[in-house]
Amino acid sequence: MSRPARILVTGASGQVGVDLVDTLRALTPPGADALFQPDTTPVGDDEFAVFALTRDELDVTNREVVRRGVATTRPDVIVHLAAYTHVDQAESDRETCFAVNAQATETMSLAAHDVGAHLITISTDYVFDGTKGSCYVEDDETNPLNVYGASKRAGELLCASDDTIVRASWVMGVRAKNVLHVIADRAASGETVRFVNDQVGTVTLASDMARALVTLARERPGGYWHVANTGTTSWFEVARYAGEVLGRGDDFATPILTSELVPAPAATRPARSDLDTSKWNRSWAPLPSWQDGVARLLRDRDQRVRG
Ligand SMILES: NC(=O)c1ccc[n+]([C@@H]2O[C@H](COP(=O)([O-])OP(=O)(O)OC[C@H]3O[C@@H](n4cnc5c(N)ncnc54)[C@H](OP(=O)(O)O)[C@@H]3O)[C@@H](O)[C@H]2O)c1
Secondary structure, eight states, X not given: OOOOEEEEEESTTSHHHHHHHHHHTTOOOTTOOTTOOTTSOOOOTTSEEEEEEOTTTOXXXXXXXXXXXXXXXXXXXXXXXXXXXXXXXXXXXXXXXXXXXXXXXXXHHHHHHHTTOEEEEXXXXXXXXXOSSSOBOTTSOOOOSSHHHHHHHHHHHTSOTTSEEEEEOSEEOTTSOOHHHHHHHHHHTTOOEEEXXXXXXXXXXXXXXXXXXXXXXXXXXXXXXXXXXXXXXXXXXXXXXXXXXXXXXXXXXXXXXXGGOSSOOSSOOOSBOOBOOHHHHHHSOOOOBHHHHHXXXXXXXXXXXXX
């Protein structure tokens, strides 16, 4: 019998990290569709040996710590999820944002190559400026509008050509702070919400991304891959649909324009940055629809809140 593949996960306590670690350990993370296996193969109990490292255990901006951590664990694959994800804060914290998203990604790539491991890292739809007018494919021109997007693009360019770079957008996990939890709290307390209808994109359920990452860890394809749930939507439509799932009426969510947000967000976001996932879909099963993902997240969140 072949030995388990050794997988090192950075940023293991983040949204995608907690779901990926469960999935690699053959557990079903909250919010997952147990039937969705991109390459049709469920994870076996002993398929992976997992080294799940949080910021306290492996600060990716510390090259010596990274070098030692990788040399000790000798992974076959590194899934690099550690990231600076505070998009608005990044506008006034450029140095830290680039240290984590750009320089540390290069550090991880170099460390992976030193031990013959394959690097998989996640980037973002915010590398695009949103002016294309249709969904973005992997080799479309990039032009980030904000510091976060620029730092992630810099990280992409600092990777080696055989690393795997996954672009995701609007990531939502059950066990994390994200906008869907805010919407659900407001729905439960009888409040209403206002969400922008002029920012269009794709949703990525953290648990669905986790399954996709397992496939990539098995196949190690290299290159750029757009991975997101199926279908394009707006933040308003996400809020409206969540309200519907939670039993709220048509008056729950009101559409507004980005220009109406008070205070105005520090970071400019692309108006339309939905990801075209055709390349992924030609190789493996498409991720479920965004509506299916949102409904699953809300259902499992509800069980966690009650339980
Ligand atoms: N969230 C989104 O909407 C979105 C959209 C597109 C792409 N992505 C990308 O998807 C990936 C996963 O995102 P996510 O939503 O899971 O992010 P997340 O929940 O913010 O998790 C990121 C993790 O990285 C850790 N981290 C930050 N600085 C670190 C450092 N110097 N060393 C080690 N760990 C560090 C954070 O630790 P602390 O908790 O201690 O800060 C956190 O656990 C990231 O690459 C992100 O850029 C996210």
